[in-house]
Amino acid sequence: MELKNIESLLEKYEEGQTSLQEEAQLKHYFTTETVAPHLEVYRSLFTYFVSDKQLSYQRPLPATRHNSNKYRWFASAAVVTIMFTAFMTLTSKDEFIKLSNEEQFAYNETLKAFDLISNQMHKGATPLNALNMISTSFEKGQQNVVFLEEFNNSTNKIFNIK
Amino acid sequence: MNETEYLKIVSPFKDKIFRVAKRLLVSTEEAEDATQEVLLKLWNHRQKFKDYNSPEAFAMTMTKNWCFDRIKSKQAQNLKIVHNNYEDHSQSLQKSIEVNDSLRWVEKHMEALPAKQKLILQLRDIEHYEFNEIAKVLDMTEATIRVSLSRARKTIREKLTKTHNYGIKKH
Numbered sequence: 001m002e003l004k005n006i007e008s009l010l011e012k013y014e015e016g017q018t019s020l021q022e023e024a025q026l027k028h029y030f031t032t033e034t035v036a037p038h039l040e041v042y043r044s045l046f047t048y049f050v051s052d053k054q055l056s057y058q059r060p061l062p063a064t065r066h067n068s069n070k071y072r073w074f075a076s077a078a079v080v081t082i083m084f085t086a087f088m089t090l091t092s093k094d095e096f097i098k099l100s101n102e103e104q105f106a107y108n109e110t111l112k113a114f115d116l117i118s119n120q121m122h123k124g125a126t127p128l129n130a131l132n133m134i135s136t137s138f139e140k141g142q143q144n145v146v147f148l149e150e151f152n153n154s155t156n157k158i159f160n161i162k
Numbered sequence: 163m164n165e166t167e168y169l170k171i172v173s174p175f176k177d178k179i180f181r182v183a184k185r186l187l188v189s190t191e192e193a194e195d196a197t198q199e200v201l202l203k204l205w206n207h208r209q210k211f212k213d214y215n216s217p218e219a220f221a222m223t224m225t226k227n228w229c230f231d232r233i234k235s236k237q238a239q240n241l242k243i244v245h246n247n248y249e250d251h252s253q254s255l256q257k258s259i260e261v262n263d264s265l266r267w268v269e270k271h272m273e274a275l276p277a278k279q280k281l282i283l284q285l286r287d288i289e290h291y292e293f294n295e296i297a298k299v300l301d302m303t304e305a306t307i308r309v310s311l312s313r314a315r316k317t318i319r320e321k322l323t324k325t326h327n328y329g330i331k332k333h
Contacts, residue, residue, distance in 0.1 A: 014319065016312035020290055041322045044264035049287045051265060057180035057197050059170060 109154035116147045127130055163208040166185055174202060175218045178289050181224045185284040186229040186277060200224050222299040271321040279314035
């Protein structure tokens with residue numbers, strides 16, 4: 001483009017009277033062609049404008065909450081299960097009171113037997129692994145057959161009643 | 163409006179929001195925060211999008227207001243934020259070598275302009291907005307915008323000439 005043309009465009013530019021097209025011409029001229037020495041200042045100006053436009057926003061866009069409804073369903077499902085289990089445990093306690101003496105006795109005996117077994121299990125517990133623990137406690141359990149018999153007795157009681 | 167529609171509308175001008183915010187707030191971090199805030203607001207107002215004939219102008223107005231509020235509250239707190247851009251230096255070092263020193267001068271001179279002039283110059287010379295669009299965003303007449311744009315362009319050119327000739331010509 002002719003130098004005179006550019007100079008008149010620049011004048012217009014500084015008055016704020018150029019159109020976007022004319023400004024694009026100026027940008028093109030100052031970023032691609034060899035610039036006359038006395039217009040060198042404009043080169044950095046327009047090069048800056050062009051280069052600054054490359055700046056972009058790096059963070060992810062915030063519209064990622066489309067699955068919030070799904071989580072809401074999970075939450076309500078969890079609440080329902082918790083309520084249900086709480087209800088069940090509470091009512092089962094009430095049932096225990098309704099049982100006859102014999103039944104309660106049998107229940108308690110069973111609990112005792114379970115306790116004993118679990119004690120033995122604990123004795124056999126080694127930090128090695130779960131399988132080891134079970135096998136060792138079974139061995140010990142064999143030595144203490146009495147406890148197993150006791151367990152049998154109390155389970156039998158339950159079955160006899162029912 | 164669902165997410166894909168929202169993204170389709172927002173994606174073309176999210177970088178513009180960021181650049182405008184950065185121009186006004188200088189710090190990259192703050193500009194990113196501002197952009198995030200504006201995008202979130204747009205998402206929350208997505209149902210109203212259809213009422214605006216130009217979501218972009220709406221977004222720009224939002225950005226402008228948000229940034230001006232930020233600047234005001236900073237001044238009110240009498241807290242001078244020095245524009246430190248805590249960037250990844252390995253990258254910016256490379257860039258600073260590549261980028262001509264004179265470009266940084268342009269940036270500095272632009273930074274020194276009054277906020278309104280800065281914004282107008284940004285919207286016009288970097289984002290290529292038409293005068294009527296800028297008028298809508300800034301709620302000013304086109305004539306006033308032309309005047310302050312001309313003032314901003316002249317100021318920068320004068321300052322650049324000075325730094326350019328520094329040590330070469332006698333003032």
